[in-house]
Amino acid sequence: MTFKLLIVDDEPLAHQVLLHHLQAHPDLQLVAQCYSAAEAMAVLAQQPIDLILLDIQLPVLTGLQMLKLLAKPPQVILVTAYAEYALDGFALDVTDYLLKPVSGERLALALDKVRRRAGLPAPVTTPAAAGGNEHIVLKVDRELRRFDLASICCFEGYGNYVKVWQGQQMTLASSTLKALMEQTAAAGFIQVHKSFLVNPSHVLSLDSQLLKLSNLQQIRIGEAFKAQARRIFTPR
Known part of the structure; x- marks a missing residue:
């Protein structure tokens, strides 16, 4: 299965970090990169999305407010610099909650949760430092x-x-x-x-x-x- 992915964050550098880590996960297909909740809502209205990597502090409408507006939200991994919203996030049934800066290892664990929720086994991944001792x-x-x-x-x-x-x-x-x-x-x-x-x-x-x-x-x-x-x- 290929997961159609949407990244929503108002910081370009955050997009860059996530895109770098996502190179290790070929079963994820990036559909769009959005910098506000309004942009994300427009994408979600046009095509199916399986997973959102979602920041909380967004202009005008926060990530949590956006989730509350979705009738049938896809799986969501919240990616934020603020730990205090974790309970609110999990109350909205998000798959995982990551604190910035996100490491590749921590994102991989969250993506394994996404696959398990979708009824798929976690893939066997090759360590980033492959070629020698792990x-x-x-x-x-x-x-x-x-x-x-x-x-x-x-x-x-x-x-x-x-x-x-x-x-x-x-x-x-x-x-x-x-x-x-x-x-x-x-x-x-x-x-x-x-x-x-x-x-x-x-x-x-x-x-x-x-x-x-x-x-x-x-x-x-x-x-x-x-x-x-x-x-x-x-x-x-």
């Missing part, structure tokens, strides 16, 4: 901790430590960037600065100076690493 074990404080490579946006060197960035969450681990380069090379991680090792699957955009990650982090590309950075969007 996990890495690092020492955090006094314990060893396993990290899912697909969820890691980047590693940031910090002396004899590294900052492991998973969305907005940062974990300080005992390692060096050089050691991580060797451990994550097979998974496709690329060094773009003397202090940054990035997961190409989380790169939204890049130019000659900066790249932007799915957690909205911006990293300056080092002069010595510009050729490597260009490989991120080069087909293999």
Whole structure:
């Protein structure tokens, strides 16, 4: 089954983040991108939609107000920066409630719920860091901790430590960037600065100076690493 999808958010960057994550889900067909509830209502009146990724804070009419106007709403995943509307959302029978910035891993879990509600099994997905190990074990404080490579946006060197960035969450681990380069090379991680090792699957955009990650982090590309950075969007 292919799910016909509508994205409704008044922030263009939010659309960009969602579109990036949705590349990993070929069973979703994007029908339209809307920036207000009025635009979304017009699309819904013209054609069937199976799923809406819906922001709450929209101009004129909020996402929750829009849902109340729909006689037979499709499945809805609320995507918002505000946690306080969760109870109101679930009272309207939304499938899931995601807080911005949305990680690819969290969106995938929500989409699995969509498929289950539709009576379909969740597909077997390939991790974003495919091609090598799916996990890495690092020492955090006094314990060893396993990290899912697909969820890691980047590693940031910090002396004899590294900052492991998973969305907005940062974990300080005992390692060096050089050691991580060797451990994550097979998974496709690329060094773009003397202090940054990035997961190409989380790169939204890049130019000659900066790249932007799915957690909205911006990293300056080092002069010595510009050729490597260009490989991120080069087909293999």
